[in-house]
Amino acid sequence: MTMGRALSLHLGVLAALLALHFAAPAYHHTNIARIMVLAIYAMGYNIAFGYTGLLSLGHALLFGAGLYGAGLLVYHAGAGAAGAMLAGLLAGGAMALAVGLLALRTSGVAFMIVTLMFAQAGYLTVLYFGAWTRGDEGIVIPQAARAIGSLDLSDDGTRYLVALTLFAAALLGNLALVRSPFGRVMVAMRENEERSRMLGFNPFTVKLAALTVSGLYAGLAGAAYGLMFGYVGASLASVQYSILPLLYVLLGGAGTVLGPFVGALLMFYLIDYASAVTDAHQFVTGAALVLLILFAPKGILGTLRARGARWLP
Amino acid sequence: MSFGPFLLLALMEGLVTAAVLALTASGLSLVFGIMRVVNVAHGAFFMLGAVIAWFVSEWMPGPPALAFAASLIVSPLIVGAIAAMSDTLVLKRLNYEPEATIVATIGLLYILEQAALSLFGPDARPVPAPFSFRLQLPWFGYSGYKLAVIVAAIVLLLGVWLILKHTKAGLVMRATQIDRDTARAFGINVDRVYAGVFAMGAGLAAIAAVLIVPIQQAHYLMGGDPLLLSFIVVIIGGLGSLRGTLVAALLIGLSDGVISTFFAPTLAKIVATLAVALVLVFRPQGLFGNRTA
Numbered sequence: 081m082t083m084g085r086a087l088s089l090h091l092g093v094l095a096a097l098l099a100l101h102f103a104a105p106a107y108h109h110t111n112i113a114r115i116m117v118l119a120i121y122a123m124g125y126n127i128a129f130g131y132t133g134l135l136s137l138g139h140a141l142l143f144g145a146g147l148y149g150a151g152l153l154v155y156h157a158g159a160g161a162a163g164a165m166l167a168g169l170l171a172g173g174a175m176a177l178a179v180g181l182l183a184l185r186t187s188g189v190a191f192m193i194v195t196l197m198f199a200q201a202g203y204l205t206v207l208y209f210g211a212w213t214r215g216d217e218g219i220v221i222p223q224a225a226r227a228i229g230s231l232d233l234s235d236d237g238t239r240y241l242v243a244l245t246l247f248a249a250a251l252l253g254n255l256a257l258v259r260s261p262f263g264r265v266m267v268a269m270r271e272n273e274e275r276s277r278m279l280g281f282n283p284f285t286v287k288l289a290a291l292t293v294s295g296l297y298a299g300l301a302g303a304a305y306g307l308m309f310g311y312v313g314a315s316l317a318s319v320q321y322s323i324l325p326l327l328y329v330l331l332g333g334a335g336t337v338l339g340p341f342v343g344a345l346l347m348f349y350l351i352d353y354a355s356a357v358t359d360a361h362q363f364v365t366g367a368a369l370v371l372l373i374l375f376a377p378k379g380i381l382g383t384l385r386a387r388g389a390r391w392l393p
Numbered sequence: 394m395s396f397g398p399f400l401l402l403a404l405m406e407g408l409v410t411a412a413v414l415a416l417t418a419s420g421l422s423l424v425f426g427i428m429r430v431v432n433v434a435h436g437a438f439f440m441l442g443a444v445i446a447w448f449v450s451e452w453m454p455g456p457p458a459l460a461f462a463a464s465l466i467v468s469p470l471i472v473g474a475i476a477a478m479s480d481t482l483v484l485k486r487l488n489y490e491p492e493a494t495i496v497a498t499i500g501l502l503y504i505l506e507q508a509a510l511s512l513f514g515p516d517a518r519p520v521p522a523p524f525s526f527r528l529q530l531p532w533f534g535y536s537g538y539k540l541a542v543i544v545a546a547i548v549l550l551l552g553v554w555l556i557l558k559h560t561k562a563g564l565v566m567r568a569t570q571i572d573r574d575t576a577r578a579f580g581i582n583v584d585r586v587y588a589g590v591f592a593m594g595a596g597l598a599a600i601a602a603v604l605i606v607p608i609q610q611a612h613y614l615m616g617g618d619p620l621l622l623s624f625i626v627v628i629i630g631g632l633g634s635l636r637g638t639l640v641a642a643l644l645i646g647l648s649d650g651v652i653s654t655f656f657a658p659t660l661a662k663i664v665a666t667l668a669v670a671l672v673l674v675f676r677p678q679g680l681f682g683n684r685t686a
Contacts, residue, residue: 135492182674189431189491190673193624197670200621204663323499330496360511366503373496374486 086393090255093338094248101240111352113240115344116247117304118328122340123254124172124297125325130334131258132290133270137322138179138195141202142295144317145175146302148206148213151312154225156212162228165303172299173292180291184284199322206314218313226307233308246304247341250297255337257293258393266290267335298325327365330372333379337393342380398532400651407650409539412546413605415642418623418630419553420597422638425627427570427590430489433498435598436620437505438476442468442599443520443611444513450520458523464603469596475505476595477588484591485584502616509613517615522607542604549600550639557635566590621662622649625669631678 100112121143128134149171150164159167183194207215226233233239257263265286268276273283306312315321325340332343347368354364376383385392421435446464453460479501487493526537557563568576569586577583598619609615626645630637645665652661 135495137495182670185674186677189495190677192492192495193431193628194670194673197624197666197673201663201666201670204659204666208657208659208663326496326499360507362503362507362510366500366505366507369500369503370483370497373493373500374483377493 085391086255089392090251090337093341094244094251097244097247101237101244106236109236109240111348112345113236113243114305114309115348116243116341117301117308118324118348119341119344120247120250120304121298121301122325122328122332122344123250123337124294124301126329126334126336126340127254127257127266127297128291128294129326130329130336130339131263131270132266132287134184134287134291135192135326136195136291137192137319137326138197138199138202139294139298139325140317140319140321141179141195141199142172142176142298143302143305143321144199144202144206145295146172146299146304147306147312147316148302149299150303151219151221151306152212154221154307155219155312158225160228161226161233161307165228165300165307168303168306169296169300172302173296175299176295177288177292179295180288184287184291196319196322199317199319203314203317203319206317213312213314216314218311218315221307221310221312223310226310234310239308243304243308246300250300251337251341255393258337262286262289270335323365323369327369327372329379330377331368331379333381333383333385336379336381336385339379339381346380398530399654401530402533402535403651403654404647405535405539405650406654407647408543409608409646410649411643411646412543413601414619414622414626414646415639416546416549416601416604417598417619418626418638418642419550419635420594420601421623422627422630422635423553423597424591424594426635427566428484428489428587429491430484430494430591431491431498432591432594433495433620434479434501434505435594435623436616436618437502437509438472438595438616439598439602439619440509440611440613440616441472441475441505442602443606443609443615444509444613445471445599446603446606447513447518447520447611457521460521461523461603461607464520465600468603469599472599473592473596477592480588480591481584485587489587506613506616513611513613515613517610517612519610520606536608538607542608545604546601549597553597554635562589621666625665628669629672 097112097116101109104112124142125136125139128136146168150168153159153164153167154161179195179198183191183198186194206213213219223234228242231238231242233242258266265276265281268281269283269286277283302316305316328343328347329340330343331347332339332341350368351361351364355361372379378386381392417435417439421432424430424432424435445468449464449467450457450460453463483497483501484494487497522538524538528535528537528540557566565576565581565586568579568581569583573583601619622645626641627638629645630639630641649661649665652664
């Protein structure tokens, strides 16, 4: 019963997004495609932060690994978009694995600072190899290279549908993951690491696996973002992009499958509308962070779940 | 210029960096040591200090030295007040939970940067130095103001040390650091101590910025590098150990001066950030800290 209710909610969201493909005006159509890609990133972040309790401040490194893993292959080696996307996915996962092997020796505040430092080193590395990455200016991926077979990713309609396909796969994968026995062990790590260890689970391997999955999501999102919107630049690997998914997840609800999408959607439009009134959109981000952590640390869906909708996965 | 004088110049530049860094980082270290709060907005407090110094120099008539002296007092006071307010309004309500305070200070960082951008504008603006005296060495001339910065930083740090070790306020702070509940039981108003420490930490960053701004110009994004370097210094020195912070600031400042002069500054920063991450992974107590600190 509960499984059915949760599954139909998520399928319903996907169906609504498909309907929007036909109904949404062009401006929102592009926005939602972008939001879906960012939501994949936030979902990955949520797997580490929301479910496993790993507050990373360096996910931009994983997003950047996917972004540059795909972008550099296409731009310098003339790789196809499909192969590049796969490469970006794997680059994100591999980077997460490497970072995790070192960073997971620490926990708490030290983990946050180590991940922040690694991401900063990654960002500076992108700037340092400006000859290849074109640094801050970034690479504009030529339209001809942004095609999977006959699917032209620079075309609005195709881009939306590809984004939706990736989003659907990520969402259902996330749902399956948190429903699986492994997903429950992840939550157990978040809630009480010592007790989980006593039950025979190795915290290090569980966290490393969760972080790697998180990296796969971030890498895929980075690759898709670069290929779909045709731009690969250092700003997308900066600390700003480590904070964004944290913000989305906090707003939507940490530890909920739909939370990252809800958070990304609301935050994107909040900043969009705020930009129309004032150019102080950083203020909106900052105020949102402070207010959320003060008054609604569980986020929207987390609060709903606490107030009765206990079946929300 | 031959190698010897060139190295001397690099070391002198490094000493200036080290002096300002030591001031900034000791503020961060104080806040972490006593409150166990990792203040991501520390760089924003630094930036505010510089921006306020610019406003004072614009509005204040008379010679630059007068405006500079006024900034040295006004800037840390305003920044300290903002810090104390954010502590009472936000951090206290979060019960100083580590993860929540980090998220909150990130939010604070964005709010302060936006405030500076809106009120001060996106341009870098110079602030005149209080005096322009040039020290003529056999090989090159060197700004006397930079030397004054080094001296001022040493004096201020001595002041901080004296306050911590030899005044009632310092005793109360140290008592709170060691055991906040026992301190409360002895009638210490821990909330006020925390607000004071947070203000003092931010004030130190603001003073450091006032000192550096005649050399560097004020800009709304100037807080990024000091924040990163302060993190590096505080971690290498051992989280919360003030003496370690000072030694590490000297180490990082000098090597930054030398590496930036002889190699690329970006490379220097990559090496430093990676080194820090590895220090935290393999020696979490820092190079100079002990496990209990």
